[in-house]
Each structure stands twice: as structure tokens, then as C-alpha cells.
Amino acid sequence: MNLSENQLKFAVRLNDESCSRCAVCYSACPFEAIKKDPETGKLLLEIEKCQVCAICYSSCPAKAIDIIYYDMNSLTGYLEKAKDEYKSDSLVIKCKGSAPDFEDVENLFGISEFIPLSVPCVGRIPAEVILKAISTIGIKAIYMLACDDDYCRFERGSLIARLRVTAVNALLEQLDYGKEVVRFKQRSLKVKVDRNKCISCGNCVFYCPYSAAKLEGGAATFDLELCRGCGLCVTLCPALALDLEHWEEARISTLIANLSRKKTGPNLLVMRCQWAVFPELGEEFDSDIHIIDMPCAGRIDPLHIMEALRQGIDGVLIAACHEEDCRSKNGSKEAQRLTASLKKTLSQIGFEERLHFCTVAPRYPESFREELRLFKERIESTYLQEVKQ
């Protein structure tokens, strides 16, 4: 993150000097975070409302918006580097919401070698980046995986990306780059239920923020049209009868079991909501810090936290969105409640300091690193005390 270079206090900034007052950003912002002064036409960003979806950034024709994450330079820089690294001229751009990893790209697009690019919402990718990738970087084909329109965590991100891809494809075809250079697919990851395991407790019915769950015929059933894939019901199912597509409980357990733990010094696990922290491209941490991105804090499961602690992780940090920012209504709130409850139980064996819940937001680019630094300090001091004993 080039904080010192950009001198940005917040993740997004509107530059009045280069703004042409076209107000595209004002109309495109899904969160009404951009205001227009009725007299001067001047556009103002209310950062507290901003969710850093970057739809404004990718739509601004005057390039009057600065953003810290996935700006044009870092995206094209990444592609130039990655083209050699992956020795491929195919690019897969996926929204984190539509897939936690690139495992089923082959199923979806029929390719096995590609440059991977994972971003929080594909609506943030400017048309210029796609055009530059094809015209100068030497990418031959782009495959874009977005969330379904009504599943988009940024309301209009998927829709805007789709419209943009249509326009870019038309342009590329006219320029003789071929037909449908950018393939576009959409999907949503939703709940799965094993009705044989359901004990009809009704937790999913009560906790589902979208009223997707019902108890019918003695077991839970879900209206998948309504499910938004937050995973809260999965975390709260006492019978382990529910799971979330591509975020299966077993998959997360495997990720935890396979963490390459450092032998000396404390090892930390961060389970973070993927909408609370936007990682830099090629983000790196010290070898004693392990990161698992989750679909929502609501899917951060006390069982997984316990698995990590039992397997020798010295501290678990939960990073959720601020309650009012939660992209799936109650995820952050419930994660906080569940963490507090687990902490209480852990206090019985003196482990309460090993678990910490914090809320952060991408609009404050330094907030996550700061929380992590403080947590690491605390765990290190506990660890040193224990080693002394």
C-alpha cells in the first residue's frame, strides 16, 4: 500500500481540480455516498457511507478519483508481472463473492492455465484496464466471474461489470481482436442442507436475515432465490446439517490444518470477512501470521476457532465489518456475539486473551494492520510469559 506516496487518509478521494462535474459517480454510487452541491455542481464524498466498491473510480471519465486498492496502475502492474510468472495469456478475474479460490475455473471456463486475479467485486475493474491488458500487455482472453446481480455485495457491481464487458467486447471486435474476448459468467454461492441431519431446532429460520429458511415437513428447507450466502445459518446450526457452497466446513478445516506453523514464536490466525479488509495484490505477511478470508464474519465458526487453538495456533483474530457496514445484515453482529460467548468459555481455561474480535473497514486502509499489530503484541507478551514459566 503506497500510503506515503498517495497521502491518502481514506481509501477513496475525489479530486475537485480534475473533476469535470459530469456526476457519473453521483449516479453510479450504490450507497449514496457521493453528494452533489446543487448550486456549484461540486461533488463531495461522504466517506462514512462509502463501501469502497470503486464503482465510482471505474466509471469516472476524468480520472478524478483516487483509490488505494486495485487502482489502474497496480492492476496493470500486476498483470505485466503475472504474465511472466504464470506463463499464460489468459486472465481470470473473479469477484471474491463468487468463489473463494480458482479451483473450479476449469469447470466454468474450460481452461487450466491462467493468470488469477481476485477482487472484491468486478465492478471495480475499469474498461481501460481490460483494453490495456488486451492491447498492450498481450492478454489474449479474459474470463470474468461475477456474482449474480441480486447477490452482489455492492448492489450494482455485477450489473455494471456486465454492461462494461458488453461495451468492451463490441469495441474489441471492431478493432479486430475477435469476438467475445471477455467471457462473462455470473453465479452465487448458497446454502446446502442435509435434511437427514436437521433436528428442526429452527435456528436457521430465526437467524436468516433474508427469510430464506423454513421448517417444512420436520426439516429445514431453503428458498435459494432468497439466500444470499452469508453462511450465518451454517455457523448457528447445532446439528451441522448446513453448509455453504465452496465454503464448506471441511474446506475451512483443511485450510486450518494445513497452516504452515512456525516452530518458534507465537503463530497467529486471522479470520477476516472478505468485505472488511481488501488485501493488496500479492499481499504478504510475516510467516507467523496466517490469514483465512471468509465470505462474511457470520460464517466465522467457533468450531474452526477451536480447531485452530487446539492445533497450536496461539491467537485468533476475528476481523469483521462494522455492524452498520455488514454486507449481509447480521453477520458482524452475530460474529461478535459468538466470539464473546466462546471467549467466556475459553476464560475457564485461561485462554480468553487468545481470541480477539475487531471491526475494521476498507475505507480506513490502515485499520486492519493496526488491529493486527496490537493483537500480535498482546499475544507475544502472553507467549513470552508462558515460555518463561
Add this chain to the structure above:
Amino acid sequence: MIVTAQKPLDEILDFLSPYKSVLIAGCDGCTQPPRGLREARTLAQLLELGGKLREKVFGFKVITLPKQCDSYLTLAPLQPQVRDMETILSLACGLGVQTIAQVLPDFPVFPAQNTLFIGAEIREDNTLEERCAACGDCLLALTGGICPIARCAKSLLNGPCGGSQHGKCEIDPEKDCAWDLIIKRLEKLGRLSALDEISPPRNFGEVMKPGRVSG
């Protein structure tokens, strides 16, 4: 639902200390909060962590049973699971623990829960509240569907007492005065006259302990 609270981990670790292999058995019956597979697995991990601090290594096996208080439903799935185990830790209410003790007469079983009361789930407040005392002589017809035996700290039949203040109970101001609720509800229903007659003392001997119903 039967409301339970998990025992302190230290207490559980104490009574498990003579054993190495422990079968942790959840119950998918009516216990609240639910004590199924998730709870059983979480408890196994907590005990493993707590055991390590005591330099004690356990071998846990985790299962869940459909309804531990049913001897017929419990014995069949339990029997093959306990063959290579030394003891059972039950996550069910006191009934489940006793049913296991009954169906496996030669096998030690321990409770992971304290059984508290028959309670209702107040989901919105995330609480479980005692609502029925299982007294054996239901008064709800008279009291507008609100039980003073379970919900009045003094189980008064002719309330409220002088300690009812602003609808709250003098014993615990966090709790509603059951008689305040009863009177307001009967008033609303236009049935306040139901309380005109003084209720005579009840014969609590109606249900002789231990209770038993046949058939």
C-alpha cells in the same frame, strides 16, 4: 424445552481425569440451547485444550443421539460406539445421563450439563426463561395463560405480593412480576373477574415424587 447450562470445564476435567478415552454424546432431543453434534465437537476441543494444560491427553470420540432420554432409541446406537471407550460424557439433560446409566449398567457416564428448568425460547432477547414448573395441576386456564407457579418468585396463588413494583419483581428487578402480567392480561381479555375468588391452598401432593405416568 429442557434448559441446560454447561458445567465449568474444570469440573468436567476433574471427573474425566481417571479416563483416557471418552465418548462425548450430544443429544438432538429437546435440550436448549441445542446440544447436538456442534456442541459435542466444540466441547471435545475445549476439553482437549484444557486437558493439555493439565498435561493430560484424552482420546475423544464424538457422536450425537436422537433423544437420549429414550432408552430404546439410545441403547442401539450407543452400544457399538462404547466398545473401545472407557467412559461417556453426556451433553443431554439429567434424563439423558440417567438413561445411559440405565441402559449401560456397567459403564460410567458423566454429565456435561447442569439441568436448569423447563423454559421457553425468547429468541429476540437470546434468552431462555422458565415458564412451566411441571406442577401437575395446571392453573393456566384461571390465570390467562401465564403461570404464577413457575414465574412468580414466591409461586403465589393469589398475587401480586407487596413486592411487585412497576411490573417487576422485588426478588429480581430484571424479571417481570408474573401477577402483574396476569392481571394486565385478564383485564385486556375482560376476564378480571376470574380472580374474584381467592384460590385455596393447593395440594402439591397431586404429583407424588417420583412422578410416573403409564400407557
